[in-house]
Amino acid sequence: MAKIQMTTPLVEMDGDEMTRILWKMIKDELLLPFIDLKTEYYDLGLEYRDKTDDQVTIDAAEANKKYGVSVKCATITPNPARVEEYGLKKMYKSPNGTIRAILDGTVFRTPILVKGIDPCVRNWKKPITIARHAYGDVYKNTEMKIPGPGEAKLVFDGKDGSHMEKTIFDFEEPGIIQGIHNRDASIESFARSCFTYALAEKKDLWFATKDTISKTYDRDFKEIFEKVYEEYKDRFEEAGITYFYTLIDDAVARIVRSEGGMIWACKNYDGDVFSDMISTAFGSLAMMTSVLISPDGKYEYEAAHGTVQKHYYKYLKGEETSTNSVATIFAWTGALRKRGELDGNKELMDFADKLEKATIDTIEGGTMTGDLVRMTTLPNPKKVDSLGFIQAIRANLEKSL
Ligand SMILES: NC(=O)c1ccc[n+]([C@@H]2O[C@H](COP(=O)([O-])OP(=O)(O)OC[C@H]3O[C@@H](n4cnc5c(N)ncnc54)[C@H](O)[C@@H]3O)[C@@H](O)[C@H]2O)c1
Secondary structure: OOOEOOOOOEEEEEOOHHHHHHHHHHHHHHHOOOEOOOEEEEEOOHHHHHHOOOHHHHHHHHHHHHHOEEEEOOOOOOOHHHHHHHOOOOOOOOHHHHHHHHHOOEEEEEEOOEOOEOOOOOOOOEOOEEEEOOOOHHHHOEEEEEOOOEEEEEEEEOOOOOEEEEEEEEEOOOEEEEEOOOOHHHHHHHHHHHHHHHHHHOOOEEEEEOOOOOOOHHHHHHHHHHHHHHHHHHHHHHHOOOEEEEEHHHHHHHHHHOOEOOEEEEOHHHHHHHHHHHHHHHOOHHHEEEEEEOOOOOEEEEEOOOOOHHHHHHHHOOOOOOOOOHHHHHHHHHHHHHHHHHHOOHHHHHHHHHHHHHHHHHHHOOEEOHHHHOOOOOOOOEEOOHHHHHHHHHHHHHHHO
């Protein structure tokens, strides 16, 4: 069979530890035999990031801007232990943070559903995608411990000489205060990314805040979403999807009772909390995809999990590993499908569909990695090692090509 041709390169960002090992296996077994793979390669492995003083991460993000679509392997975010382990020149920032700052995007996380790995919530039949606004609020706060009696105020001094102030609280005893902020431009980008993604996926978009209590701060979010929705309204109606706004407590109750299938746009803290709830309730972090989408339509696909460090140390000792590659495979298929869509390359899009189906069929057929064996309801699952799992997917894929 002739290999599938590509016209525009995908931006490929390699990574660290066990996921770097899986990355090569996926390319060797599932991609290179079938596609004349065109990528612009950036090595985001920690050693090379250190060698280039992290310039490689910036170059990769710029390439993502230029070509539009990238696929990224999980990478180490250095902490003091990693600085020592790798003898780093300094404690570099998280590559994901750097890329997000350059693309100004929103992260959408979606669980991959397979029969036999059942959601804890029985009525969830379709994946729920969480879109988290990754800017501001309590993550960029200023806090103060109040030692004793006194008046705490919110003060704004405008560059134009204007002045506003409000009392937060008249303390008569020790306590605490916190100042948080957000920017209209950031909220607007977030809204635009969410509406764009909902249209691309043909899924309903939900958004919730607590605007009945937070009559200025949360209401600003609500109003910006309403304003941006006006630009999308006709296209939403045409696509047969809806934009639904409600209070956050009502949203939680409705989500639990729903059959899923929606994109749930969350403020920063809500997104932090609910993305973990959703991934755990649907099964496992190893079955969660993640895509960063910028308001001007640039895409970065990755797995939601990290570098699976413990498995890597076992691998280095020559011990058997059974690491789940599903989310990383889906990062590749997501990127290839999007590349195909942008280039009008139907063959590439079909290949992505077939590879996803082969992956799901493999698990539903009873062959899976250790993490899934522990939670499946399928009878007599067969546990395979990291490469064995990928090779079983290849066997299914070859049948469908
Ligand atoms: N997007 C990213 O690049 C990203 C995200 C999170 C963490 N990290 C990095 O990854 C490293 C390890 O972090 P961590 O241990 O907190 O997160 P992790 O996701 O690697 O592991 C968390 C837990 O889930 C299990 N797990 C995760 N993915 C799995 C898979 N595919 N198959 C089987 N089990 C899996 C692990 O065994 C571990 O018990 C850190 O250096 C961190 O900086 C990177």
